[in-house]
Amino acid sequence: MKKVSPVLRRSFTLFLLAGMMGTVLLTCQTMKEESETELPLLSPIRPGTATPLAARDTSPLATLTLAPMAAKATVAALGSQHKSEATPRPLTPIQSSQDVISAVLNDPLFKRSLDDSAFGPRIKDAIPGEPVFVISLDPKKNDYYLVPFYKNQQVSGIAVVGVVDGAGILGMWSNATYDKFPVVDSAEAQKLIEAEGFKIKGEPRLVFRWLRESGDETSPFWEVETEEGITFYVIHIMNKTKIYRADEVHPIG
Structure with a gap:
């Protein structure tokens, strides 16, 4: 195999170096041109349009x-x-x-x-x-x-x-x-007692007396009699409705 002469080898090396330098210069120029290119502006975000609530009759x-x-x-x-x-x-x-x-x-x-x-x-x-x-x-x-x-x-x-x-x-x-008054109405009081398995006798009465289980005069409660002979009180106080037998409450005064 023939040896490559030193002159030819140096020429080939210089050619490769020149090619590499040209590539680097071309890449730098391209990057510069891209960096100077004006990017398109993003479309501004449009605020959403809220659907107004239907006008409520406050009368x-x-x-x-x-x-x-x-x-x-x-x-x-x-x-x-x-x-x-x-x-x-x-x-x-x-x-x-x-x-x-x-x-x-x-x-x-x-x-x-x-x-x-x-x-x-x-x-x-x-x-x-x-x-x-x-x-x-x-x-x-x-x-x-x-x-x-x-x-x-x-x-x-x-x-x-x-x-x-x-x-x-x-x-x-x-x-x-x-939202309404009385907070618990007569029909609701009856349903609560019927849900316990009792049959209603007559109509519930809205009553009041001071009890440890009740509120003041502005919070009366329902007296509900049943065919089984038991009288219940349906008392709403502190946002809760409870049922008591009339013989288990605690009168005050």
Whole structure:
């Protein structure tokens, strides 16, 4: 085999080096051109268009059955002038649901409560609903009415109207937040007892007496009698509904 001459070998080496340098220069030039090329801008992200919720009818008249002239009576009471604390509190003869509502709206204490920081926001613009009759199980206490007030389709407060010799007077006002009143109705109370395997006798009665298991006067409970001879109390308190036998509760006072 013939040996390659030193001159030819050096020439070949120089040729390879030149080729490599050319490749490097070409690559650098290409990278430079690519780096100087203006990249296309990304399309801006468009904010999503929220679908508005359907307008909700917030008028209490939309869902409530009001006592006659209740709304008109409310407007009259809210527009009246407050009287001094020395003003005697009136007794209103009770012959209709409207009379019970009037006993609340015309009471001087109720009118002054419109400016009270705790009660005013619950009372202003609220509409009284149908009064609820409560039977007292305490022989020392009289029967009474509860008048729920509604605001923004919710119960905002409850007025207690005591009845003495056929006349009503405002006893107390309690702020509240319920979807309806009573929170548990008569039909629901019956179903709870029937679910325990008992047959209902007669109609449930809305009653109250002070019990360790119950709340105050604004939280009456249902008395349900059964054909088996057992009387139950359906009591809703602290967002829970419980069933008690009448002979196992603990009266107070």
